[in-house]
Amino acid sequence: MSTPPTGKHAPAPKTEEHLHLADRYIAHNYYPLQVVLAEAEGAWVTDVDGRRYLDCLAGYSALNFGHRHAGLLDAARDQLERVTLTSRAFHNDQLGPFCRDLADLAGMERVLPMNTGAEAVETAIKVSRKWGYDLKGLPADQANIVVAADNFHGRTTTIVSFSTDPLAREGFGPFTPGFRIVPYGDPVAMRDAIDEETVAVLLEPIQGEAGVIIPPAGYLPAVREMCTENGVLLIADEIQSGLGRTGTTFACEIEGVVPDMYVLGKALGGGIVPVSAVVSSDEVLGVLHPGNHGSTFGGNPLGAAVGRAVVNLLQTGELQERASDLAGVLDAGLRKFVGAGVVEVRSRGLWAGIDVEPTLMSGREMSERMLAKGVLVKDTHGSTIRLAPPLVIEQDDLEWMVEQLGAVLDEAR
Numbered sequence: 001m002s003t004p005p006t007g008k009h010a011p012a013p014k015t016e017e018h019l020h021l022a023d024r025y026i027a028h029n030y031y032p033l034q035v036v037l038a039e040a041e042g043a044w045v046t047d048v049d050g051r052r053y054l055d056c057l058a059g060y061s062a063l064n065f066g067h068r069h070a071g072l073l074d075a076a077r078d079q080l081e082r083v084t085l086t087s088r089a090f091h092n093d094q095l096g097p098f099c100r101d102l103a104d105l106a107g108m109e110r111v112l113p114m115n116t117g118a119e120a121v122e123t124a125i126k127v128s129r130k131w132g133y134d135l136k137g138l139p140a141d142q143a144n145i146v147v148a149a150d151n152f153h154g155r156t157t158t159i160v161s162f163s164t165d166p167l168a169r170e171g172f173g174p175f176t177p178g179f180r181i182v183p184y185g186d187p188v189a190m191r192d193a194i195d196e197e198t199v200a201v202l203l204e205p206i207q208g209e210a211g212v213i214i215p216p217a218g219y220l221p222a223v224r225e226m227c228t229e230n231g232v233l234l235i236a237d238e239i240q241s242g243l244g245r246t247g248t249t250f251a252c253e254i255e256g257v258v259p260d261m262y263v264l265g266k267a268l269g270g271g272i273v274p275v276s277a278v279v280s281s282d283e284v285l286g287v288l289h290p291g292n293h294g295s296t297f298g299g300n301p302l303g304a305a306v307g308r309a310v311v312n313l314l315q316t317g318e319l320q321e322r323a324s325d326l327a328g329v330l331d332a333g334l335r336k337f338v339g340a341g342v343v344e345v346r347s348r349g350l351w352a353g354i355d356v357e358p359t360l361m362s363g364r365e366m367s368e369r370m371l372a373k374g375v376l377v378k379d380t381h382g383s384t385i386r387l388a389p390p391l392v393i394e395q396d397d398l399e400w401m402v403e404q405l406g407a408v409l410d411e412a413r
């Protein structure tokens with residue numbers, strides 16, 4: 001096990017200096033913990049003052065394979081020596097193989113590459129609307145998409161139009177119409193919301209940002225069935241839940257559900273470059289024609305080379321197996337605290353949401369206290385924290401993290 005930080009290195013002059021710069025020059029659209037990271041390897045990161053921390057957020061799942069994974073760095077370095085950007089005005093020799101391998105991994109036929117998660121979600125929205133007009137014959141501008149309350153799909157104006165989080169919405173109107181919001185996990189509400197002009201249901205199979213909310217068993221299969229019955233596309237936003245996090249390649253697999261479209265991002269870029277994609281069928285992605293949609297950086301050879309290396313890692317199934325093997329350690333470790341400072345634990349694979357007893361401390365305070373113990377975690381809402389360590393984490397390190405959590409709870413009680 002790596003040596004944990006002692007937390008006794010104060011004062012931390014370089015940290016102070018960077019916090020000052022951040023406060024003065026960076027837009028305050030985030031409220032980061034007071035740690036300034038400078039280096040990283042695997043599941044561990046080091047700050048500018050030389051203190052080490054176990055990264056149990058992993059870039060909100062963008063670092064599923066750990067920091068600076070050797071194979072992914074090799075793929076990036078090789079590509080840096082060749083060509084990094086071509087634009088889609090020309091072909092490049094990385095994009096075809098990447099899209100073939102990704103389609104194959106997902107059991108789909110075609111890929112539309114983008115960069116960030118939000119862009120991929122936007123792409124899925126546009127494609128499903130066009131599919132509705134071109135193939136279902138809906139009247140112009142009448143398509144609707146059903147989404148879930150407490151969703152998180154990104155930050156664009158259209159996406160925040162169907163957010164239920166006031167902080168994400170307020171001050172950003174006017175909003176994009178065409179979305180219906182139903183409670184997450186309620187198949188009856190979903191059925192009631194679907195009508196003849198519904199083109200798609202857009203869901204996270206597990207809601208990450210909301211606090212790792214797992215829908216009731218049978219919900220996803222029920223939604224799959226009603227989508228099929230009504231000729232509606234099921235879009236699975238697996239940007240955070242996908243690519244090994246839950247112990248399966250896609251979280252949908254846990255319930256044996258195959259969507260019509262996967263929306264992927266985060267870990268697809270190996271924590272090195274932003275790479276996102278919509279993965280679907282010939283029929284669905286076939287509605288797009290030259291000029292309908294695009295992105296200057298989407299499908300760039302550097303991103304495609306890294307993305308392909310990511311897909312190749314996942315093709316072996318080893319990381320999914322690792323997440324699945326360690327899932328029990330994480331879950332059992334955390335469950336011990338239920339009734340002892342923790343109200344509820346929800347976990348799948350190496351992903352957990354923990355509701356801390358609100359009278360004890362807020363999620364923010366919990367994150368700060370974990371930071372002092374040498375563990376990076378992030379609160380979501382209120383008293384909930386989210387754990388998403390890199391899938392390459394050592395079992396000893398995972399157990400050590402659980403011990404630190406126990407110590408923080410003990411000290412607060």
Ligand SMILES: Cc1ncc(COP(=O)(O)O)c(C=O)c1O
Pocket residue numbers: 060116117118119121152153154155204208209237238239240241265266
């Ligand atoms: C489920 C889900 N969808 C979409 C996004 C947006 O991705 P990005 O921040 O890369 O735009 C996120 C980011 O947290 C997410 O968790």
